[in-house]
Amino acid sequence: MTMRPDANGPETAAREEDDHALALRASHGDRDAFARLIDRHYATIHRIAWRWCGNAGDADDIAQEVAIKLARAIGSWRGEAGFSTWLYRIVLNTVRDRQRALAAERRRVEAFAVQALVDAQGSDESTDPATRLWAAVGTLPERQRDAVLLVHGEGLGHGAAADVMGVSEGTVSFHIHEAKKKLRAMMQAPEDELS
Amino acid sequence: MTHDFDLDALKSVKPPEPSQAARETAMRAALDAFDDETNKRQTQGSASGVRLMTILQRSWSTTMTALTKTRLMTGTAIATILVVPLAGYLAFSLINEGYSPQFRQDTPLMDLGGANRAKDEADADDSRIAAEPKPADGAIAAAPPAAVAESEVRVQSPGQTGLAKSAPSTQLRRSGESFSAAGAPVAADRIAPMPRVEEQSGDRFEKFDSNGVKSVADAPVSTFSIDVDTASYSVVRRSLMEGRLPDPDSVRVEELINYFPYSYPLPESRQTPFGVNVSVSPTPWNADTKLMHIGIQGYDIVPSERPAANLVFLIDVSGSMNAPDKLPLLKSAFRLLLDKLDDRDTVSIVTYAGNAGTVLEPTKASEREKILRAIDTLQPGGSTAGAAGIEEAYRLAREAKIDGGVNRVLLATDGDFNVGASSDADLKRMIEKRRDDGIFLSVFGFGQGNYNDQLMQVLAQNGNGTAAYIDTLAEAQKTLVEEAGSTLFPIAKDVKIQVEFNPATVAEYRLIGYETRALNREDFNNDRVDAGDIGSGHSVTAIYEITPVGSPAVSVDPLRYGEAEKPAATNAAGTDEYAFLKLRYKLPDGARSTLVTTPVGPAQEKASVAGLGDDTRFSIAVAAFGQKLRHEDAVANYSWNAIRDLAAKARGEDSYGYRGEFLRLVGLAESLDR
Numbered sequence: 001m002t003m004r005p006d007a008n009g010p011e012t013a014a015r016e017e018d019d020h021a022l023a024l025r026a027s028h029g030d031r032d033a034f035a036r037l038i039d040r041h042y043a044t045i046h047r048i049a050w051r052w053c054g055n056a057g058d059a060d061d062i063a064q065e066v067a068i069k070l071a072r073a074i075g076s077w078r079g080e081a082g083f084s085t086w087l088y089r090i091v092l093n094t095v096r097d098r099q100r101a102l103a104a105e106r107r108r109v110e111a112f113a114v115q116a117l118v119d120a121q122g123s124d125e126s127t128d129p130a131t132r133l134w135a136a137v138g139t140l141p142e143r144q145r146d147a148v149l150l151v152h153g154e155g156l157g158h159g160a161a162a163d164v165m166g167v168s169e170g171t172v173s174f175h176i177h178e179a180k181k182k183l184r185a186m187m188q189a190p191e192d193e194l195s
Numbered sequence: 196m197t198h199d200f201d202l203d204a205l206k207s208v209k210p211p212e213p214s215q216a217a218r219e220t221a222m223r224a225a226l227d228a229f230d231d232e233t234n235k236r237q238t239q240g241s242a243s244g245v246r247l248m249t250i251l252q253r254s255w256s257t258t259m260t261a262l263t264k265t266r267l268m269t270g271t272a273i274a275t276i277l278v279v280p281l282a283g284y285l286a287f288s289l290i291n292e293g294y295s296p297q298f299r300q301d302t303p304l305m306d307l308g309g310a311n312r313a314k315d316e317a318d319a320d321d322s323r324i325a326a327e328p329k330p331a332d333g334a335i336a337a338a339p340p341a342a343v344a345e346s347e348v349r350v351q352s353p354g355q356t357g358l359a360k361s362a363p364s365t366q367l368r369r370s371g372e373s374f375s376a377a378g379a380p381v382a383a384d385r386i387a388p389m390p391r392v393e394e395q396s397g398d399r400f401e402k403f404d405s406n407g408v409k410s411v412a413d414a415p416v417s418t419f420s421i422d423v424d425t426a427s428y429s430v431v432r433r434s435l436m437e438g439r440l441p442d443p444d445s446v447r448v449e450e451l452i453n454y455f456p457y458s459y460p461l462p463e464s465r466q467t468p469f470g471v472n473v474s475v476s477p478t479p480w481n482a483d484t485k486l487m488h489i490g491i492q493g494y495d496i497v498p499s500e501r502p503a504a505n506l507v508f509l510i511d512v513s514g515s516m517n518a519p520d521k522l523p524l525l526k527s528a529f530r531l532l533l534d535k536l537d538d539r540d541t542v543s544i545v546t547y548a549g550n551a552g553t554v555l556e557p558t559k560a561s562e563r564e565k566i567l568r569a570i571d572t573l574q575p576g577g578s579t580a581g582a583a584g585i586e587e588a589y590r591l592a593r594e595a596k597i598d599g600g601v602n603r604v605l606l607a608t609d610g611d612f613n614v615g616a617s618s619d620a621d622l623k624r625m626i627e628k629r630r631d632d633g634i635f636l637s638v639f640g641f642g643q644g645n646y647n648d649q650l651m652q653v654l655a656q657n658g659n660g661t662a663a664y665i666d667t668l669a670e671a672q673k674t675l676v677e678e679a680g681s682t683l684f685p686i687a688k689d690v691k692i693q694v695e696f697n698p699a700t701v702a703e704y705r706l707i708g709y710e711t712r713a714l715n716r717e718d719f720n721n722d723r724v725d726a727g728d729i730g731s732g733h734s735v736t737a738i739y740e741i742t743p744v745g746s747p748a749v750s751v752d753p754l755r756y757g758e759a760e761k762p763a764a765t766n767a768a769g770t771d772e773y774a775f776l777k778l779r780y781k782l783p784d785g786a787r788s789t790l791v792t793t794p795v796g797p798a799q800e801k802a803s804v805a806g807l808g809d810d811t812r813f814s815i816a817v818a819a820f821g822q823k824l825r826h827e828d829a830v831a832n833y834s835w836n837a838i839r840d841l842a843a844k845a846r847g848e849d850s851y852g853y854r855g856e857f858l859r860l861v862g863l864a865e866s867l868d869r
Contacts, residue, residue: 029233031226038225046213051205057517059210060217067225075232130204137205139438152202180202185866186438187200 019083027077034074038067045091051153052095052145054138065094081163088154088164092146136186140179143167147175400430400444403710405827408703408742410751411696417706418693418714420726421491421735422447424655425674426640426664428454431824432856433666435863441824448708448821449737455817455853456678457734457810459490468686469493469729471778471793475800476807478740479841480819480833483748487694487704487739487773487795488811493686495732501684503539503600505557509588511608512546512573520666521642525607526570528639528671533567535679536560543591544569547584557595585622592634599784601684602634606654609642626657630725633784635685639674640664652711657725677851684731687780689788691726692737693719695775702749703742705829707818719779722788729780736814740829741773772796809847813854816842820861835865 019037026034045066050059069090077086137148143165150161151172162169409417427450434441462470472490508529516522536542538561544554555569588604596602626636638655640662655662663674691714696704718724729735742748774795779788801807804815819838822830839861846854 026229031229031233034229035222035226038222042218042221043213046218047210050210051208055518056211056214060214060221063213064217064221064224067221068228071225071228072232074229129200130207133200133202134205134208136438141439148202149205153205153208155206176202182438183200183202 020079023074023077023083024079026074027079029075034071037074038070041087042067045087048088048091048154049095051134051149052092052138053099054135058098062091062094062098065098066091069094085160085163088150089166092164096142133183133187136183137179139186140182144175144179144182147172148179151176400442402444405822405825406706406708406710406713408705408750410703411698411701412754415698416693416695416716417704417739418691418716418719419706419709419737420712420714421690421692421729421737422449422709422712422727423453423729423733423735424450424652424662425454426651426662427451429664429666429670431821432860435860435867438863438867440864440867443825446821446824447711448818448825449712450708451821452708452736452738452814452817453734455813455857456732456851457490457492457736457814459492459734459808459810461492461494465494467789467791468780468782471776471791473776473793473795473799474807474811475741475773475795475797476804476811477802479804479815479837480830481740481748483746484740484742485773485800486815487741488807488815489692489737489739489776490811490814491690491729491735491778493729493731493733493735496684496686501731503597504536504683505541505592505595505597505600505602506536506683507543507545507557507588507592507595507604509584509604509606510544510546510554510573511584511606515609516642518642521609522573524665524668524671525639525641526573527668528665528675529570530567531668531672532675532679533560533563535676541595541597542566543588543595544573545584545588545591546573547587553587553591557591585625589625589629589634592629593632596634603683604629604634604636605639606636607639607641608651609640623654623657626654627725630657637683638662641666656727661728661730673851673853678730678732685728685783686731686733688728688783688785689722689724689726690729690735690778690780691719691724691788693777693779694739695777696741697770697772697774698744700744700771700773701741702744702746703751705740707738707740707822709737719777722781722786728783734810738815738818739774770796804841809845812845813842813847816845817857820857820864824864835861835868839865 019040022033022037022040026037042063046059046063049062049066050056053059053062066087070087073090134153137145137153139145140148146165147161150156150164151158156164158169158172162172165172424447427445427447430445431441431451434445459472460470470492472492474488474490476486476488478484478486510525512522516525533542538559540560541557542555542560543557544566546552546554554572555566558565558569560566585604585606588606592602592604630636636654636657638651638661640651641664651662651664663670665671665674693716694704712727714724714726727735742750772794776793776795778791780791781788804812807815816838819830819833819841823833823835823838839858842854842861843858846858849855
């Protein structure tokens with residue numbers, strides 16, 4: 001199974017192996033193994049959460065939530081999916097749940113509303129384009145956002161992203177394609193001046 | 196600027212370091228959960244089963260890996276197979292978590308778990324519908340409101356509650372008397388934030404149905420309260436700016452329309468505090484109907500003549516206010532407002548969170564430094580305890596009360612307004628009582644995520660105040676500075692409108708918006724029934740779409756056995772008038788209402804939309820926009836582009852750029868509505 005992010009080398013493979021073993025031990029009730037697993041992945045979880053929700057406070061909360069979920073779910077972990085794929089899925093689901101809970105649909109990047117307004121008012125174009133782009137990605141429909149962030153933010157291959165999202169590679173590519181169209185429109189939208 | 200962009204630039208956005216404290220908390224929580232889980236499994240005796248499965252699954256997994264490596268299967272097939280067990284894990288975790296009956300309210304960890312519990316439950320619904328007895332609506336409404344509010348509120352963390360189910364719009368009638376008499380449980384039900392899990396929503400909006408087409412033969416009279424709230428527009432704007440169409444329930448068309456300043460003509464004499472302007476024109480979105488447009492324009496109080504103001508700020512500094520678009524924005528907004536006040540005015544500040552406290556005793560607005568220092572000391576933290584705070588705020592307002600002046604409590608919150616021990620119904624009663632004492636309440640909503648639009652509306656409506664939603668500093672500027680007069684200084688209160696249509700000329704009518712402001716026909720003449728206020732310089736717009744008799748757009752067939760010879764109600768029947776407009780208002784300190792009437796006939800009719808003034812045409816464009824966002828049938832065939840054209844041509848001077856912004860929003864909505 002192509003669980004490993006394509007971008008990563010054999011070193012990660014060894015570690016994935018290791019994660020696998022740890023997770024299995026944890027699933028059998030080994031507390032230390034579980035603790036090591038969380039300790040090792042906390043930063044990753046936090047990073048993913050932050051990338052998706054764009055707010056450090058939320059990322060802390062989500063990371064905690066994920067840690068608890070892992071504790072609850074690890075007992076039935078059967079190891080057929082790569083650990084990192086599983087982790088991604090849990091983090092993404094947690095992010096999604098939280099965003100749904102927090103906003104009518106999704107809680108988007110906090111800053112974006114303000115940013116968009118500022119842009120719309122035609123001032124302060126100095127913001128880092130990457131940050132702007134990332135903020136815009138946060139406003140995409142869920143699946144498109146996930147696809148873009150997994151592939152371009154996290155550096156996963158289309159296949160690995162497809163595994164995380166539970167869709168086919170083709171669907172991932174399609175989402176990314178759609179996302180690009182939307183992003184293009186969005187990045188330009190504030191500048192359309194009508195009169 | 197961006198003709199193309201490199202998506203890989205996303206990698207260069209560097210995440211912040213996770214907070215060490217949060218990390219430790221998470222670790223502890225996870226290990227607790229882990230122990231919990233281990234114990235549970237042992238008691239359930241399922242551990243060996245799990246192990247057996249593990250071995251089986253693992254070998255299956257190895258086979259799968261081999262298969263994939265040799266590319267024997269397509270990606271889709273693999274994904275499909277894989278998803279099943281993964282979904283199983285998730286369901287497992289969700290069920291366990293969502294279900295956990297040992298609800299440890301006191302540990303900080305629960306805050307977090309709680310935040311997700313509601314929709315975790317929703318997620319795991321499939322597997323659990325039968326198992327989970329959902330609280331029945333009736334049960335909650337019937338339970339003693341205090342108990343419900345208390346128990347529910349305590350365990351909630353921001354965003355946990357679902358959309359509290361709304362009462363039908365007719366119950367939203369704001370009536371001082373009948374509300375508390377007939378509607379006490381209903382009120383509690385509406386106000387209490389209840390954990391309704393079927394809606395995955397943190398922001399709560401009252402659901403309401405759009406006004407339907409009414410037949411003049413059946414219901415010749417339409418009655419409603421004016422509404423000068425603007426909150427809905429900011430909510431809609433925020434949503435569109437974030438790249439998604441707003442929740443149709445969050446769109447209140449009249450609030451969209453009334454967000455914009457208009458300058459309709461004023462009456463000739465200042466005897467009446469406002470001018471009533473009516474026009475009839477073709478409907479841009481329907482060639483077979485007409486629009487009856489009512490524009491009310493309030494006098495602007497000259498700054499030197501304005502009454503002194505006693506303002507008590509009740510500021511939510513609970514932990515949930517700790518976001519850039521909440522407390523920090525509020526602080527900036529507050530500074531803006533301070534600039535509009537002078538030494539006639541007093542300002543006090545009360546905070547509530549954990550323990551409510553007075554931060555600033557009534558202070559002359561001219562002591563800027565002292566006030567600004569007090570603002571700067573505001574720090575978010577703790578949970579919300581609204582009851583003590585609001586009592587304290589009203590106490591200060593009474594203490595500093597200015598007779599003949601404006602006495603107002605301004606509540607700033609993100610909606611996480613838990614009133615603690617006393618029930619929400621008590622809160623509402625208190626607000627009503629203070630309103631009768633001359634202390635009004637305005638509500639400013641901040642932030643997004645757990646914004647409780649519904650509670651804010653109810654509070655402001657019962658407190659003779661406005662509810663505004665402040666999402667940006669620009670919005671704060673509009674609400675608190677440019678419109679400070681209308682926000683703070685009312686020129687008329689309890690303004691109600693009643694329109695009687697002439698069955699000889701009008702077959703059907705539909706009031707656009709104001710669904711949540713409908714009044715009973717008899718409420719119009721009942722001065723005890725509360726209604727909306729008009730502030731200094733405010734304008735209020737209401738639009739009816741009317742179908743003339745004989746138009747092909749008439750949707751209801753005439754009755755075969757209908758009253759062929761209906762007795763004429765007044766001797767005006769048989770004229771070519773369309774309708775008779777009646778408006779009642781009270782002066783801000785008055786108890787008796789004054790009646791203003793005007794017939795609407797061909798004299799006010801314009802042959803084309805272009806013949807209307809800019810303001811009127813612009814408000815019609817906004818009406819179309821709002822209806823389209825609510826997916827209303829009437830405007831289904833009217834394009835976004837047409838709306839934009841109509842608005843663009845009616846842009847007028849637009850000195851603050853609000854209308855320009857509206858044009859952009861229409862463009863955004865169009866691009867999202869595909």
